[in-house]
Amino acid sequence: MASLPEPITSLIAALGRLPGIGPRSAERIALHVVQSEAPSVKELARLLVAAREKIGECSACGALTEQQPCEICRDPRRDGSLICVVERPVDILSIERPATYRGRFHVLGGKISPLNGIGPEDLRIASLEARLGNEKIQEIIIALSSDVEGDATSFYLAQRLGRKNVKVTRIAHGLPVGSGLEFADGLTLSKAIEGRRPLA
Numbered sequence: 001m002a003s004l005p006e007p008i009t010s011l012i013a014a015l016g017r018l019p020g021i022g023p024r025s026a027e028r029i030a031l032h033v034v035q036s037e038a039p040s041v042k043e044l045a046r047l048l049v050a051a052r053e054k055i056g057e058c059s060a061c062g063a064l065t066e067q068q069p070c071e072i073c074r075d076p077r078r079d080g081s082l083i084c085v086v087e088r089p090v091d092i093l094s095i096e097r098p099a100t101y102r103g104r105f106h107v108l109g110g111k112i113s114p115l116n117g118i119g120p121e122d123l124r125i126a127s128l129e130a131r132l133g134n135e136k137i138q139e140i141i142i143a144l145s146s147d148v149e150g151d152a153t154s155f156y157l158a159q160r161l162g163r164k165n166v167k168v169t170r171i172a173h174g175l176p177v178g179s180g181l182e183f184a185d186g187l188t189l190s191k192a193i194e195g196r197r198p199l200a
Contacts, residue, residue: 008034057089060131062107062124064089072104079103081138085128085157087111087145095143103141106131111149112156120156132164139167146173146191 004012008030015026033041057063058070065071072078072092082103086092092105108123131137142157144150158168172195174188184192 057107061105062089062109062127063092063105077102081136082141083128083131083137083139084141084143086143087150091143106140108144108153111144111153113149120160123153125157125160129161129164132161132166137166139169142168142170144170146187 003009011030011033012023012026015021015029016023018026021029033044054066055064056066056068058065058068058073060069060073063070063072067074079102082101083106084095084101084103085106085108086095087108087110089107092107095101095105106124106128108125108128110118110123112118112120112123128140140157140161142154144154154170158170162168172191174192174195
């Protein structure tokens with residue numbers, strides 16, 4: 001049986017390490033790349049290198065940015081009294097998409113996970129506390145996932161930050177808009193009931 005040349009198999013292996021790219025997708029992308037015109041492949045390579053070299057973490061909040069501080073931290077129209085704490089920079093995009101939140105952000109860089117050797121000291125909690133001392137923050141909104149690690153991290157943050165004269169809240173977890181109860185699992189329904197608020 002014929003095998004692919006080593007440069008292609010190496011490219012497939014490298015692409016397969018990317019999130020969301022399985023073996024078949026990696027193979028299709030690799031074969032497409034090696035059969036494309038050389039200028040377009042060089043342009044793709046140039047853009048990959050440029051993105052990696054130019055993009056870094058915001059020194060204030062941890063978001064991905066080309067300038068320091070990031071656009072959100074520089075924006076005087078944002079409400080500096082509100083900080084939304086998220087796990088990863090990409091989570092900021094999800095919260096920004098509906099264009100309803102007008103505060104600022106803080107990226108933790110993960111969740112507390114003793115099984116994976118991640119403790120509070122491995123996250124950007126100390127820099128969040130430093131911001132409490134330097135900025136006029138009144139409320140911290142915790143927007144972490146509702147899995148075991150997210151719940152543990154949220155509880156830890158509430159305990160640690162609640163002693164610093166700042167209001168600590170957590171986003172409600174519940175049913176997606178337009179979805180029926182028959183499609184919801186028990187945990188989602190219980191979170192929806194816990195996060196209920198008055199109608200009048």
